[in-house]
Amino acid sequence: MILGIDVGGTHTDAVLLNDRFEVVESAKVLTNPDNLIDSFREATSRILNGENLKNLERIVLSTTMSTNAIVQNRVDRVGMILAGGPGLAPEMLRINEDVHFISGYVSHRGLEVAGIDDGEVLEAAERLKAKGIRHGGIVGKFSTRNPGLELRIGDLIEKDFDHLSFGHRMSGNLNFPRRIATTYLNAAIWRIYNRFVDGILRFVEEIRATAPVYILKADGGTSEIRQSAKYPVGTILSGPAASIMGILSLENGKQDAIALDIGGTTTDIALFADGVPLLEPFGVTIEGRKTLVRGLRTRSIGVGGDSRVRWEKGELRIGPERDGPAMAFGGPFPTPTDAMILLGLTKIGNRNKAREAMALLAEEAKTTPDETARIVYEKACRMIAGAVREVLEEINNKPVYTIHEILEGKTIDPKILYVVGGPAGAMAPKIGDLLSCPSRLPEYSEVANAIGTALARTTTEITLLADTEKKILTIVEEGVQQSIPGRFSREDALFICRERLLERALKMGAREEDLVMEIIEDQEFNMVRNFYTTGKNIRIKAQIKPGLIAHRNAGAPS
Amino acid sequence: MTGKEKKTGLVFFPAFDWAISPTHPEREERLLYTQDQVFEEGLLDLGNIIEYKPGLATKEDVERIHICVPDVDHVTTESHMISAGGAITAAEKVLEGEVDSAFALVRPPGHHAMRVVHGARGFCNINIEAVMIEHIRRKYGHRRIAVVDTDCHHGDGTQDIFWHDPDTLFISLHQDGRTLYPGSGFPEEFGGPNALGTTVNIPLPPRTSEEGFLYVLDRLILPVLDDFKPDLVINSAGQDNHYTDPITDMQFTAQGYARLNDRLSPHIAVLEGGYSVETALPYINVGIILAMAGLDYSHVKEPDYDPEKIRQSADITRYIERLCENIYGLWQRRDEEKKKLRKEGEFIRRSRSIYYDTDHISEEQTEQVRICDDCGGLLTIDSRANYSTRIFAVVIPGRSCPACRKRGEDIYHARSRGDGPYDHIYLQDRDRDIYLVK
Numbered sequence: 001m002i003l004g005i006d007v008g009g010t011h012t013d014a015v016l017l018n019d020r021f022e023v024v025e026s027a028k029v030l031t032n033p034d035n036l037i038d039s040f041r042e043a044t045s046r047i048l049n050g051e052n053l054k055n056l057e058r059i060v061l062s063t064t065m066s067t068n069a070i071v072q073n074r075v076d077r078v079g080m081i082l083a084g085g086p087g088l089a090p091e092m093l094r095i096n097e098d099v100h101f102i103s104g105y106v107s108h109r110g111l112e113v114a115g116i117d118d119g120e121v122l123e124a125a126e127r128l129k130a131k132g133i134r135h136g137g138i139v140g141k142f143s144t145r146n147p148g149l150e151l152r153i154g155d156l157i158e159k160d161f162d163h164l165s166f167g168h169r170m171s172g173n174l175n176f177p178r179r180i181a182t183t184y185l186n187a188a189i190w191r192i193y194n195r196f197v198d199g200i201l202r203f204v205e206e207i208r209a210t211a212p213v214y215i216l217k218a219d220g221g222t223s224e225i226r227q228s229a230k231y232p233v234g235t236i237l238s239g240p241a242a243s244i245m246g247i248l249s250l251e252n253g254k255q256d257a258i259a260l261d262i263g264g265t266t267t268d269i270a271l272f273a274d275g276v277p278l279l280e281p282f283g284v285t286i287e288g289r290k291t292l293v294r295g296l297r298t299r300s301i302g303v304g305g306d307s308r309v310r311w312e313k314g315e316l317r318i319g320p321e322r323d324g325p326a327m328a329f330g331g332p333f334p335t336p337t338d339a340m341i342l343l344g345l346t347k348i349g350n351r352n353k354a355r356e357a358m359a360l361l362a363e364e365a366k367t368t369p370d371e372t373a374r375i376v377y378e379k380a381c382r383m384i385a386g387a388v389r390e391v392l393e394e395i396n397n398k399p400v401y402t403i404h405e406i407l408e409g410k411t412i413d414p415k416i417l418y419v420v421g422g423p424a425g426a427m428a429p430k431i432g433d434l435l436s437c438p439s440r441l442p443e444y445s446e447v448a449n450a451i452g453t454a455l456a457r458t459t460t461e462i463t464l465l466a467d468t469e470k471k472i473l474t475i476v477e478e479g480v481q482q483s484i485p486g487r488f489s490r491e492d493a494l495f496i497c498r499e500r501l502l503e504r505a506l507k508m509g510a511r512e513e514d515l516v517m518e519i520i521e522d523q524e525f526n527m528v529r530n531f532y533t534t535g536k537n538i539r540i541k542a543q544i545k546p547g548l549i550a551h552r553n554a555g556a557p558s
Numbered sequence: 559m560t561g562k563e564k565k566t567g568l569v570f571f572p573a574f575d576w577a578i579s580p581t582h583p584e585r586e587e588r589l590l591y592t593q594d595q596v597f598e599e600g601l602l603d604l605g606n607i608i609e610y611k612p613g614l615a616t617k618e619d620v621e622r623i624h625i626c627v628p629d630v631d632h633v634t635t636e637s638h639m640i641s642a643g644g645a646i647t648a649a650e651k652v653l654e655g656e657v658d659s660a661f662a663l664v665r666p667p668g669h670h671a672m673r674v675v676h677g678a679r680g681f682c683n684i685n686i687e688a689v690m691i692e693h694i695r696r697k698y699g700h701r702r703i704a705v706v707d708t709d710c711h712h713g714d715g716t717q718d719i720f721w722h723d724p725d726t727l728f729i730s731l732h733q734d735g736r737t738l739y740p741g742s743g744f745p746e747e748f749g750g751p752n753a754l755g756t757t758v759n760i761p762l763p764p765r766t767s768e769e770g771f772l773y774v775l776d777r778l779i780l781p782v783l784d785d786f787k788p789d790l791v792i793n794s795a796g797q798d799n800h801y802t803d804p805i806t807d808m809q810f811t812a813q814g815y816a817r818l819n820d821r822l823s824p825h826i827a828v829l830e831g832g833y834s835v836e837t838a839l840p841y842i843n844v845g846i847i848l849a850m851a852g853l854d855y856s857h858v859k860e861p862d863y864d865p866e867k868i869r870q871s872a873d874i875t876r877y878i879e880r881l882c883e884n885i886y887g888l889w890q891r892r893d894e895e896k897k898k899l900r901k902e903g904e905f906i907r908r909s910r911s912i913y914y915d916t917d918h919i920s921e922e923q924t925e926q927v928r929i930c931d932d933c934g935g936l937l938t939i940d941s942r943a944n945y946s947t948r949i950f951a952v953v954i955p956g957r958s959c960p961a962c963r964k965r966g967e968d969i970y971h972a973r974s975r976g977d978g979p980y981d982h983i984y985l986q987d988r989d990r991d992i993y994l995v996k
Contacts, residue, residue, distance in 0.1 A: 088600070107861055141598060142594075173597075176600055177600035399571075402574045403576055525574075525586055525587040530804060
């Protein structure tokens with residue numbers, strides 16, 4: 001049996017799934033925003049008992065803990081030591097007031113062009129220490145090509161800090177400003193996240209559960225919770241990931257699809273390509289900070305059931321703010337929910353109050369409340385459909401770098417629209433019409449996030465670079481640099497990359513049967529100097545795709 | 559630095575699956591490290607830099623500029639259509655007002671491709687800037703355009719295509735043709751009889767450094783542009799003047815390129831040559847992108863940058879000062895020079911041998927232009943490649959006068975009866991957007 005728990009902003013949902021992945025127990029409690037572990041404890045104790053505890057195979061958790069810590073600024077002060085070398089002006093990289101730029105840098109080939117000045121590094125550490133800063137981030141430009149510089153800085157100042165986050169461990173992708181932001185966030189939430197993990201594990205121990213505990217990450221995959229404590233930034237924005245994995249777990253289609261989660265304040269949009277959720281190409285963005293955190297590609301727009309509706313300069317405006325619930329539920333302002341209630345699309349709330357809400361808007365439109373409700377409803381649907389079209393256009397116009405890709409021109413062409421959330425039933429058919437795409441409301445959608453969390457597989461990725469001229473192989477996420485023979489080939493690289501990916505996934509808690517591997521980048525270049533081939537530059541990136549775990553019993557549909 | 563952020567489009571197309579041959583300078587690896595540097599600097603995340611996917615140029619786009627023998631398909635591959643398409647995309651984003659300027663960081667290059675194309679010259683098959691310019695004029699109406707070619711090699715292809723066009727100013731600064739391919743580009747090459755002065759060649763001595771390039775820009779190029787008053791400025795942004803380029807002998811730098819771009823402030827930049835793929839291109843391109851976007855580029859430097867080591871000699875400085883003075887004088891006298899050039903008769907003839915180094919083709923070409931003050935002048939071309947295929951082409955220029963048009967149509971009809979020595983007869987009619995082959 002699998003226990004899935006989604007500690008969401010408003011509710012905490014828990015589900016217990018049997019071996020056929022059917023829901024046998026479920027519970028919903030209010031989330032206590034000041035103590036998420038309490039919410040976890042409460043939801044869990046409602047469905048776990050001595051009997052099913054014995055059969056528990058895994059516990060999977062999704063939580064907004066990291067996201068909230070960042071959004072609410074409950075983070076630690078972080079001293080940043082940056083080795084950037086030439087390029088963008090340092091002022092554009094100053095992420096907070098505790099940044100120290102030091103000399104020394106690595107080139108795109110991974111060559112250490114200039115070494116560090118120990119005195120300068122020690123002095124920076126001294127100044128951070130004097131300010132009482134206990135957490136550090138060390139980031140070098142191109143440290144993914146050669147982490148040596150970052151590691152040496154770490155050796156010098158390790159003793160001065162409780163924790164150090166290293167840029168090269170965050171991702172194998174290039175992007176110095178994003179690496180800085182990611183490392184900063186990782187160090188900033190490290191302490192609060194580790195405390196949370198300790199709390200969860202203590203509780204699991206208390207109830208004498210022996211099943212491994214996993215946590216959902218932004219990419220819709222899971223990681224064993226102790227492993228995740230080294231890399232807490234990976235768990236930011238796992239909220240939307242839980243809802244996407246929920247839809248996937250309830251429908252498990254194999255086609256291009258759109259997924260909408262229509263909430264009170266916002267609507268989240270996600271896309272599936274052949275049934276696999278799309279990832280952000282570089283990393284997710286949180287609070288305006290662009291990161292290298294692998295995450296599902298979602299777009300959030302400020303239109304939801306409770307968005308405030310008003311006239312502004314002769315135009316009907318919906319959202320982006322939510323100022324309380326719909327008037328039909330005693331709220332202060334008209335909302336799309338009021339419009340849907342008046343139109344009879346949903347049977348909730350006080351219909352008279354909904355009519356009053358529309359009457360407030362009808363005056364300016366010089367029409368009836370019913371006609372106004374129709375206008376509001378249509379406009380809300382059009383705004384969501386418009387945003388979906390924008391997302392599709394953006395993805396289908398994504399730049400590609402080979403002739404083959406341009407000519408092949410694979411595009412996402414959704415065949416179905418999944419909709420979850422409060423207003424889903426009322427809005428799905430209309431949005432489907434606008435997008436010329438049949439719509440569907442998945443069953444069990446009220447606990448979809450917890451089911452999705454329970455069934456998400458462990459994901460990870462690694463990046464292998466082999467430079468046969470320098471005779472060096474780097475797998476930066478693992479901190480590996482080793483020498484290779486000059487005749488090292490692409491096949492050798494693919495082999496090593498697969499092996500290492502498997503090892504890494506197993507270490508993160510993956511089950512053997514869920515190792516769905518995919519090579520996502522596979523390039524080989526001849527390096528020519530003075531008209532002679534001097535070596536090869538091989539670049540491979542492999543991932544365990546986000547998706548659902550496989551059934552235990554053979555032959556069952558996956 | 560201008561100190562003002564500008565919205566800049568970037569069309570990046572490194573064609574990671576295309577090469578002339580595995581060890582050729584124009585190979586898959588060429589923009590690999592540039593991509594690494596651009597990605598690592600995070601330039602695509604900057605709010606005022608927007609990346610666009612290149613479009614595909616069409617056969618019609620190519621046929622508005624070139625006479626391809628026997629046809630477009632035989633002398634191009636998909637890579638050329640994407641490269642030209644990338645330049646077109648960059649131009650469209652600027653002309654539609656989506657961005658203030660745009661940089662097409664694409665390959666393969668195009669500035670050695672001339673009007674008649676029998677194959678590849680200097681790694682170029684079709685002239686991507688020229689195809690872009692004619693696309694602009696067709697789609698957005700007539701524009702006065704200046705092309706400033708900062709590639710180290712003379713842009714002989716672009717020069718050939720716009721030789722008779724009084725509305726396109728072509729300025730090329732390059733390493734002196736006596737010391738480098740293609741061996742042309744001297745100040746005396748100054749435009750055809752109807753467009754004298756709208757070709758300006760500035761051959762610089764080997765080992766010219768930042769100081770020299772920027773002097774030429776400030777003292778010659780910018781004043782000429784001020785006089786010409788173009789609607790659009792295009793930079794053929796070759797990057798082989800760099801001190802580490804393996805096939806040239808200049809001393810230019812990433813800082814220099816960024817400053818040049820900042821002061822020139824082109825609407826559109828299109829990558830041309832540049833083959834120091836590891837030690838120059840990554841830094842030059844980051845510098846150019848930052849400069850175009852109006853961002854601080856003062857920290858962009860090559861790892862081994864040392865201004866003392868690459869400083870140009872006093873002799874070179876003096877030489878360049880004199881050169882600029884002479885060329886600017888010539889520019890100011892362009893109208894008198896034009897009168898001198900015109901002799902009796904309706905047409906002026908020009909015969910040339912053209913060598914295609916990449917494809918080893920020898921072309922013999924005779925071109926006749928009708929003397930005309932009302933348009934660029936009717937052009938006829940008789941071209942023969944490798945002593946075999948022979949073609950005849952009639953080119954009616956854009957905004958043609960009735961007399962040139964009538965004359966051109968008559969010649970085409972007379973020739974296309976098919977009793978001449980030609981394998982194919984072509985009519986390229988820019989105004990009516992017609993391209994006929996017989």
